[in-house]
Structures are given as C-alpha cells and as structure tokens.
Amino acid sequence: MNDEYVLMKGNEAIAHAAIRCGCDGYFGYPITPQSEVLETLSLLKPWETTGMVVLQAESEVAAINMLYGGGGSGKRVMTSSSSPGVALMQEGFSYMAACEIPALIVNVQRGGPGLGTIQPGQCDYYQATIGGGNGDYNVIVLAPNSVQEMADFVDEAFKLAFRYRMPAMILSDGVIGQMMERVKLPEQKPRRTEEEIYAECPWATNGINLKNRKPNFHSSLESDPLLMDKRNEALQAKYAKVKECETRAESVSCEDAEYLLVGFGSMSRIAEEAMHLLRNEGYKVGLFRPITLWPFPERELREAAKNAKGIMVCEMNAGQMINDVRLAVSCQIPCDHYGRMGGIVPDPVEVVEAMKQTTLKR
Amino acid sequence: MTKEEIIRPENLVCGKPTLMNDAPMHYCPGCSHGVVHKIIAEVIEEMQMEEKTVGICPVGCAVFAYRYLDVDWQEAAHGRAPAVATAIKRLWPDRLVFTYQGDGDLACIGACETIHALNRGEKITVIFINNAIYGMTGGQMAPTTLVGMKTATCPYGRDVNLHGYPLNMTDLAVNLEGTAYVTRQSVHTVAAIRKAKRAIRKAFENSINGIGSNMVEIVSTCSAGWKTSPVKANKWMEENMFKYYHLGDLKDVGKLKD
Numbered sequence: 001m002n003d004e005y006v007l008m009k010g011n012e013a014i015a016h017a018a019i020r021c022g023c024d025g026y027f028g029y030p031i032t033p034q035s036e037v038l039e040t041l042s043l044l045k046p047w048e049t050t051g052m053v054v055l056q057a058e059s060e061v062a063a064i065n066m067l068y069g070g071g072g073s074g075k076r077v078m079t080s081s082s083s084p085g086v087a088l089m090q091e092g093f094s095y096m097a098a099c100e101i102p103a104l105i106v107n108v109q110r111g112g113p114g115l116g117t118i119q120p121g122q123c124d125y126y127q128a129t130i131g132g133g134n135g136d137y138n139v140i141v142l143a144p145n146s147v148q149e150m151a152d153f154v155d156e157a158f159k160l161a162f163r164y165r166m167p168a169m170i171l172s173d174g175v176i177g178q179m180m181e182r183v184k185l186p187e188q189k190p191r192r193t194e195e196e197i198y199a200e201c202p203w204a205t206n207g208i209n210l211k212n213r214k215p216n217f218h219s220s221l222e223s224d225p226l227l228m229d230k231r232n233e234a235l236q237a238k239y240a241k242v243k244e245c246e247t248r249a250e251s252v253s254c255e256d257a258e259y260l261l262v263g264f265g266s267m268s269r270i271a272e273e274a275m276h277l278l279r280n281e282g283y284k285v286g287l288f289r290p291i292t293l294w295p296f297p298e299r300e301l302r303e304a305a306k307n308a309k310g311i312m313v314c315e316m317n318a319g320q321m322i323n324d325v326r327l328a329v330s331c332q333i334p335c336d337h338y339g340r341m342g343g344i345v346p347d348p349v350e351v352v353e354a355m356k357q358t359t360l361k362r
Numbered sequence: 363m364t365k366e367e368i369i370r371p372e373n374l375v376c377g378k379p380t381l382m383n384d385a386p387m388h389y390c391p392g393c394s395h396g397v398v399h400k401i402i403a404e405v406i407e408e409m410q411m412e413e414k415t416v417g418i419c420p421v422g423c424a425v426f427a428y429r430y431l432d433v434d435w436q437e438a439a440h441g442r443a444p445a446v447a448t449a450i451k452r453l454w455p456d457r458l459v460f461t462y463q464g465d466g467d468l469a470c471i472g473a474c475e476t477i478h479a480l481n482r483g484e485k486i487t488v489i490f491i492n493n494a495i496y497g498m499t500g501g502q503m504a505p506t507t508l509v510g511m512k513t514a515t516c517p518y519g520r521d522v523n524l525h526g527y528p529l530n531m532t533d534l535a536v537n538l539e540g541t542a543y544v545t546r547q548s549v550h551t552v553a554a555i556r557k558a559k560r561a562i563r564k565a566f567e568n569s570i571n572g573i574g575s576n577m578v579e580i581v582s583t584c585s586a587g588w589k590t591s592p593v594k595a596n597k598w599m600e601e602n603m604f605k606y607y608h609l610g611d612l613k614d615v616g617k618l619k620d
C-alpha cells in the first residue's frame with residue numbers, strides 16, 4: 001500500500017491520479033481554474049513512463065471529439081475543462097452517449113453565465129445532470145469535495161464509464177481545483193495491453209482480430225425510426241440500471257436530524273461547518289451530501305430526511321440541485337435554498353443565518 | 363463467350379475488393395463517393411492493413427461509408443473527423459487512420475480541426491471529396507462552391523459580394539508545415555481512377571511510415587446537387603471545376619522539418 005501523503009492542489013491530484021490509474025490519453029484546452037491539469041501532465045511527461053498520450057487540443061470541441069475517437073477505440077481517455085469550455089463540448093457528450101463510448105470529463109466549474117468569472121461556481125449542475133447536448137441521454141456525474149476525492153474519483157469514474165459504456169464526469173469547482181490539501185495518491189497501475197483492451201472492449205474500433213469478427217463501428221445515425229426508438233429504449237434501460245446500482249451519498253449526523261442541510265462539492269464542506277455551528281447551539285441538524293449527482297441519490301436522501309421538518313439546499317448557484325431534492329422527497333418536506341452566485345464562496349455563518357431565518361422556523 | 367466464361371477468375375480484368383461487401387449503396391447514380399470507396403478498399407487490401415485500419419466517416423453523404431467497407435469505422439460529428447482521427451492515431455500509432463470528408467464537413471464546419479490536425483503533422487490521411495456543394499442536405503452552397511454556380515442557397519449564383527470567395531483548402535494545406543503529401547485528383551475516367559488510387563496508396567504509406575499528414579482531394583461530381591445527369595456532371599466538372607481546382611500533386615516531401 002502507498003501510505004505516503006503529499007500536499008497538492010485538486011487539479012494536480014487529477015493529473016497524478018490519471019497517470020497512476022493507467023489512463024491512456026489526455027486531450028484538453030487551457031482554461032482557468034483548471035489549467036494545472038494539463039500543465040502538471042506536461043511537466044510529468046507520462047509518455048516517457050507509462051506511455052500515456054498528452055495533447056493540447058486546438059479547442060474544447062476538438063478535445064471532446066478526441067475523446068470520442070479514443071474512447072471509441074477502447075482506450076481510457078479523459079479531458080478537463082471549466083464551464084465555458086464544457087459548454088462547447090456538449091455536442092460531443094451527446095454523440096458519446098448515443099454511441100455508448102466511455103470517457104472521463106472533468107469540469108472544474110467557475111461562475112457564469114457567459115465568460116462569467118474565474119472564481120468558483122456550481123452553476124453547471126443542470127448542464128451536467130440533465131444534459132446540455134441534444135437528445136435523451138445522461139452521463140454519470142461524481143462530485144468530489146476534497147483533493148483526496150479528486151484523486152480517487154479518476155479511477156472510479158473510468159470504472160463506471162467502462163462498466164456502463166457511457167461518459168462519466170467529475171463535477172468539481174474552482175475551490176476544490178485550486179485548494180491544496182494532503183492527499184494519498186493511488187498506486188501506479190499499468191496501462192492495459194492490446195489483449196486486455198480487446199477482452200474488455202470487443203466493441204471498440206481498433207481493427208484487432210478483424211478477420212474473425214464483424215467490423216465494429218460507432219454511429220449515432222439511424223434512418224429507421226423504429227430502430228431509433230429501440231436504441232433509445234436500450235439506452236434508457238441502461239440508465240435505469242445505473243440509477244438502481246450506482247447512487248452514492250454521504251450522510252453526517254442525520255439519524256436524529258430534524259433539519260437537513262444538503263450540499264455537494266465544496267459547498268458540502270461549508271454546510272458541514274454550518275451544521276456543527278448549529279449543533280453547538282442545540283439545533284438537531286444533519287448534512288446530506290450527494291456524491292453522484294446523476295444518478296441522484298434519492299433513496300439515500302429520503303432515508304436521511306425521514307425525520308426532517310425542513311431542508312436547506314446550499315449551492316453556489318441560483319438553485320439547481322434543489323429541484324432534485326424536492327423531487328426526491330416528493331415535495332413532502334419544505335425545501336429552502338441558500339445560494340451565492342458570481343464566484344462568491346459563502347461563509348458558514350451566512351448559511352447559519354439563512355437557516356435561522358427560514359428552515360429552522362419550520 | 364457465355365456469361366459463365368466471362369466471369370471466370372482468369373478472365374476478370376477487375377474484381378470487387380473483398381473488403382467491399384454487397385450492401386446496396388445509397389449514393390446517386392454517377393456519384394464519385396462509390397468509386398473512391400472502392401479504391402480505398404483496394405489499397406487497404408493490397409497493403410494488407412485490414413486488421414490495422416480505422417476509418418472516420420463524416421456527416422455528409424458518406425455518413426454511411428461504414429456500411430460498405432468492412433473495416434472498423436467511427437462516424438464523427440459534422441466536421442470533427444480530424445480530431446477523432448488524431449486521438450486514434452496517437453493512441454494506436456501502428457494503425458492506418460484516415461478520415462473521409464466532404465467539402466462542407468472539411469472546409470466549413472470542420473475547418474479548424476482540419477487545419478490543426480494537418481498542421482500538427484498527425485500521421486493520418488485526409489480524403490477530401492470536393493463536390494462544391496452540400497450533397498446530403500439537398501444542394502446548398504458549400505465553401506467550395508464556384509463563383510457563379512447556382513445552389514439552393516445561392517439560387518442566382520455564388521456572388522462574391524454576398525457570399526465571399528471559394529475556399530481552396532488543399533492549396534492551404536500545402537503551406538502547412540505538418541503536411542507531407544498533398545494532392546488533388548479526380549475519378550471521372552479510368553485513367554483518373556488509376557492515378558487517384560496511386561495517390562491514396564502513397565498517402566496511406568506515408569501515414570503508416572509516420573511521414574507527416576497527408577491530404578488527397580478528389581474533385582467530385584454531385585449530379586443530384588448540381589441538378590444534372592451523371593454524364594453532364596462529369597463534363598461540367600472538367601470544364602469548370604478543374605479550372606479552379608487544378609489536378610496533380612501539390613506537395614511531396616519525404617520528411618518533415620525537425
């Protein structure tokens with residue numbers, strides 16, 4: 001086991017973890033606050049050690065299509081970007097979802113809309129969970145709240161992406177990307193051999209063993225509506241399975257909680273601090289943190305909220321995840337929202353005040 | 363001679379490459395796409411690269427190319443084939459990776475990806491079917507549409523004051539330091555087909571030998587989009603397209619600069 005701790009930024013941890021978990025290729029375009037991912041990879045030169053390809057693409061549009069190509073050929077490929085860049089990638093998400101191509105996309109969010117701000121934000125929740133691309137599709141979304149999870153979720157996201165043959169996203173934000181924390185990096189794993197790739201991805205387009213099989217192809221075009229309907233049904237059946245099997249969440253002090261704070265990513269750390277402040281004052285407050293944003297951990301939330309009289313959803317946006325929370329509890333528990341926009345990271349005291357003015361009166 | 367005698371293997375002067383299957387092609391009569399598919403299949407077979415080839419088809423009339431040639435294919439989003447090919451080639455360096463793109467795909471929506479992949483010297487081949495029109499969507503103006511040429515979106519003829527000038531991507535590719543072999547061919551006669559095949563072979567060999575990026579433009583017809591018969595389309599191409607898009611090798615360097 002590797003039990004050495006190192007101090008680094010979340011963005012750097014992503015780069016180190018990618019190399020260590022046997023990633024085959026990174027394709028990305030610089031944008032703040034995540035450029036350290038490509039910078040760290042360029043400094044570490046993994047093409048000389050593990051053989052991992054690192055390429056600065058000409059745009060996010062190109063980068064996501066490189067993922068379509070690389071993932072389609074069975075390789076573990078990833079990109080990272082921040083909000084405006086991820087917006088540009090949405091067509092590619094839709095194509096990869098349609099062709100069932102696995103890949104990892106990291107979004108270190110900043111405030112929007114438009115060019116917005118380089119300061120942290122969480123306003124791409126809708127884009128990540130209900131999709132900015134066209135068509136009925138989903139991607140798996142993991143939301144880390146520490147540098148350690150930035151590192152751990154890389155391998156985890158790849159596993160999920162390949163298990164279900166769909167894109168997986170790490171939805172982080174400028175706080176987690178930029179802050180330094182101690183982190184235990186994963187063990188170095190070798191990249192898969194051609195044989196291993198063929199065994200894991202018999203559907204991949206790489207020519208292997210063509211003489212003994214039908215040619216593989218990836219195409220999202222279907223001219224027959226009945227076939228298109230069938231393909232969509234198969235996709236939806238897969239998504240139902242992911243919803244059934246892959247929800248992840250963390251509950252803190254929810255057993256006796258009369259009030260619940262709900263937050264994801266960096267906001268969950270702030271909400272947790274607010275929870276402690278309120279507990280010190282005698283309020284029975286718990287914290288619920290969705291780790292998978294899609295699939296949303298509905299069952300886990302219902303369990304955590306079983307005695308709750310009110311829920312406060314904290315986000316660095318105008319109120320996006322709150323709708324999933326309301327749906328999860330079928331609007332049976334009143335839900336309030338505390339959000340800051342524009343790149344402002346709220347203070348726990350602000351959350352405490354907001355709780356006192358609304359949720360705790362319920 | 364009876365029919366049976368004629369089709370005896372020893373009497374055949376040309377056959378169907380085995381990589382080409384029997385799926386009926388969706389192309390219009392006289393369309394250049396089918397001919398180019400066939401010579402690509404022949405070259406892959408002659409190079410014995412069947413198990414090491416990945417083709418990237420475009421959004422355009424060739425969107426179904428994967429149905430006809432029995433190698434592995436990915437269909438890229440409109441214009442993005444060079445980015446898709448870049449990743450596959452870098453991740454599988456011993457593979458023969460080529461894109462197959464129309465003029466709308468390559469010279470318009472995908473101009474950025476095309477220029478950058480070529481300029482990086484990606485070891486791929488870009489096959490560029492220039493029919494000066496958007497065939498698939500019903501004959502709208504392409505960046506390559508000739509001045510004065512009528513299409514559905516320039517029904518009075520391309521007017522430089524309104525629509526700007528035709529974009530000659532292959533001439534542009536010559537000036538990119540990443541390209542090794544750049545050529546412009548056609549497939550309207552048997553002699554032209556033979557030449558085009560030699561050009562594709564050379565481009566594919568360069569790609570395999572790691573010599574820069576390679577671009578083969580095929581000046582093509584689109585009788586449906588041009589609203590004419592296949593025979594007249596060939597004649598129109600010779601008289602009009604070749605004047606603007608000159609045939610022949612435009613660049614051939616054995617090695618890129620270090």
Ligand SMILES: Cc1ncc(C[n+]2csc(CCOP(=O)(O)OP(=O)(O)O)c2C)c(N)n1
Nearest residue numbers: 421422423440464465466467495496497498
């Ligand atoms: C993003 C996007 N925009 C537009 C289209 C519609 N579209 C499909 S094919 C095409 C043009 C094809 O023309 P070309 O590349 O010249 O190929 P051809 O059919 O002539 O071979 C367009 C505009 C699309 N599929 N996707």
Ligand code: SF4
Nearest residue numbers: 389390393423497584
């Ligand atoms: S529309 Fe034009 S390019 Fe398309 S198949 Fe017909 S002739 Fe060929």
Ligand SMILES: [Mg+2]
Nearest residue numbers: 464465495497
């Ligand atoms: Mg065209």
